[in-house]
Amino acid sequence: MGRERNTDYQGRSSYIASKCGKDGKWRLYIIAAEGDKTEYKYFKALKTQYEQHFNLGNVHVEFIDRKEEEAGNSSPRYVYKTLLKFSEELKKQWDLTEYDELWMIIDTDEYDNRRTDISEIEQICRENPMYKLGISNPCFEIWLILHFFDLETGLQDAIPGNTEDITLKDYIQNQSIKQRAKYCKKLWNMIHQRQKQPSYVQLIEYIPQAIPRAKILGECNPNDPHYPQSKIATEVYKLLEKLTQLSMNVQI
Template identity: 30%
Template sequence: MARRTRAKDLTRKAGSRPELKTVVIFCEGEASEPDYINELKRLPEIRRSTSIKIEIAPENGVPLTLVKEAIERKSDKEVDECWCVFDVEWPDNHPNLDKAIRLAECNDINLAISNPCFEIWLILHFADQTAFMDNATARRRSCGLDGRTGKRIDATKYIPLRHEAFRRAKDLTKRHRSAGTSFPDDNPSSGMGKLIAALERGALGKGG
């Protein structure tokens, strides 16, 4: 009787092709955030090491909803990491932000939070921004910097400048820490750099 092929046997046969790390990223927005992440996926070093899947929040999705969906998805053994990308929103903050963050921390869900909104991360690719901003101001400045007229972005303008944005975001974090400013009053700020750093570390770990 032929011996049944086991999963380990299949793994050995496929050994010449390294297994990709699977990262699922849950996004609150359906335009600029996915545009940006999809372009990030195209970087050769990340493409060789990581399979990135993007999940868009249902209509009127809020951070707590995203985190709960990420927890459910992380139970899949094929998923290595889950990230939630969401905004704080000003002048009206999202509800249950603190609860969403605590729930994520307790369930090993990674967060990339932008305050007030994702546009602050886009701004940091081109310029410093230290003054407080509400959503409308951030969006106006972001559109002024890249010349777009709608929500979609040309992410090819951004990805080459991602490390500059990360440096500026880290400077903002230091500035808030020195001032004793804590979440959700750490406006402006963005944790998107942490997501990029994690993906690029994964690429290095895979020999990319």
């Protein structure tokens, strides 16, 4: 049996409208992701860790799912469609404002087979600033790695016992583009094990360290003719920086 999925868009929209009222004081952050497991666990942990802060700060964070039979449809296009379906239902019960944000968390992955999708989504974000793109090259796991290490850390230091004299960044970047996501996920799994497999709730505590490490890597720019070959980076930090700053402004 699969996990509980947040696919009752009408029900969740009603809940948001009831919870947030109509005074216009609340900010909504609606998130849809390409990954069906890791991203779900991460953002569920984020809500668990910061729920009280978010509520006191009039911030509502909602991670939405595709239906179970559509879980394998993980292309950027489906992430956008999921977000669009939810927002259309939400608009029936809630007036979205310029302060609300609809986030798409996607991967560069192999890129050639998703170049068009990513370009179209970037255009959507330019035309409607409510839509935001949190893209990672090659994949979301690069953001998770940054919770523990910057990418200039040696592989030997991150994974004691490993004999390769290479940085984490080069370990990923030296692979072919089609293999990078696979090796990035493998690297994350090894680091996670070496860190004694902390829960995702524990992982959330390292966001303040991950954000500056992500900034150092720079931005992903799919319009760059050398992308994704020359850039290992993630822009997921932009969402997490906003949410953690909002939570830190609340006195409990």
